[in-house]
Amino acid sequence: MTYGPGKHIEGIALQHPTTGELSVVVHVVLDERFLNTALSDVTSSSETTPILLRCTDQVRAVVSQTLEQLGLPAPLMIDVTIDDIR
Amino acid sequence: MNVFNRSFMILLSLIAIAFSIIVFLLVGGVVRPTQVSPGELLLGLWSFFAQLNPTNATIAVIVCALVVIVAVIVFILELNILGREPAQFVVREDSLGKVTVARSSVRRLVGYESMTIPGVVETRQTVDKGRDGLRVQVRALLLPEVDAPAVGQTLQEKVQQSIQGHIGLPVTEVQVATQLEPFEKPRRRQVR
Numbered sequence: 001m002t003y004g005p006g007k008h009i010e011g012i013a014l015q016h017p018t019t020g021e022l023s024v025v026v027h028v029v030l031d032e033r034f035l036n037t038a039l040s041d042v043t044s045s046s047e048t049t050p051i052l053l054r055c056t057d058q059v060r061a062v063v064s065q066t067l068e069q070l071g072l073p074a075p076l077m078i079d080v081t082i083d084d085i086r
Numbered sequence: 087m088n089v090f091n092r093s094f095m096i097l098l099s100l101i102a103i104a105f106s107i108i109v110f111l112l113v114g115g116v117v118r119p120t121q122v123s124p125g126e127l128l129l130g131l132w133s134f135f136a137q138l139n140p141t142n143a144t145i146a147v148i149v150c151a152l153v154v155i156v157a158v159i160v161f162i163l164e165l166n167i168l169g170r171e172p173a174q175f176v177v178r179e180d181s182l183g184k185v186t187v188a189r190s191s192v193r194r195l196v197g198y199e200s201m202t203i204p205g206v207v208e209t210r211q212t213v214d215k216g217r218d219g220l221r222v223q224v225r226a227l228l229l230p231e232v233d234a235p236a237v238g239q240t241l242q243e244k245v246q247q248s249i250q251g252h253i254g255l256p257v258t259e260v261q262v263a264t265q266l267e268p269f270e271k272p273r274r275r276q277v278r
Contacts, residue, residue, distance in 0.1 A: 023183070030191070035195070049254075050177075050250075050251060050252050050253055050254035051251075051252040051253075052177065052252060052253045052254065053177065053185065056177075056178075056185045060182060060183075077182060077183035078182055078183045079183040079184045079185070079186070080183070080184075080185050080186070081186045081187070081188065082187040082188060083188050083191070084188060084190060084191055084194075085191050
């Protein structure tokens with residue numbers, strides 16, 4: 001959880017390892033339907049990267065883009081945890 | 087707390103327990119200060135406890151008893167936490183950070199994959215981390231008409247491929263136990 005001035009976003013934690021540096025921790029709950037679709041698509045796809053890593057790569061990309069759009073420095077680390085599948 | 091801090095807490099609780107036991111023995115007159123002071127180590131401290139008047143001795147015993155209770159609780163808790171399996175598995179660690187997946191998510195994936203196999207009605211699964219990869223145990227409730235050994239083998243292969251292919255974690259062992267009797271449902275407590 002992130003606690004800022006009036007802000008609280010569940011699943012996202014922003015940390016400042018040193019002044020001016022930023023690292024992000026993202027906790028993700030995967031949609032069961034996404035997983036089922038991905039599992040059924042995987043047989044027809046030639047993609048070799050594991051589904052969950054593809055998903056976490058997308059999460060990292062979105063986090064990077066969002067920070068860039070906000071004019072913030074590129075994060076030092078983006079840790080992603082798949083907390084659950086529902 | 088990291089492993090070092092936990093180990094330190096375990097050591098501290100053991101020292102507290104040992105200290106309290108020595109105080110009990112000194113106050114009760116069971117041992118003499120010199121007997122618990124090899125090389126006269128802490129002789130002054132032990133002599134102090136041995137010479138306490140009855141009132142102070144009672145207070146010391148009560149305080150030490152409380153210390154022992156707290157230390158035993160801390161010791162058991164820390165030991166339990168140290169011995170517990172991690173709740174998450176690290177899938178990838180690169181320059182950009184870590185990707186982890188909760189153990190419960192891996193269990194769910196195993197469940198989804200198992201249920202896609204014809205003849206499988208219900209499953210219960212556990213996932214543990216071994217030295218070289220994950221160890222998975224699956225109990226599967228099968229339809230009576232299916233070929234249990236064949237379904238079991240399919241289940242083994244599919245679970246292994248699924249975890250390795252979809253999550254990216256190596257699997258060293260998949261144990262499958264099949265059964266025809268329904269699983270016991272968790273009993274609900276009756277509320278009166």
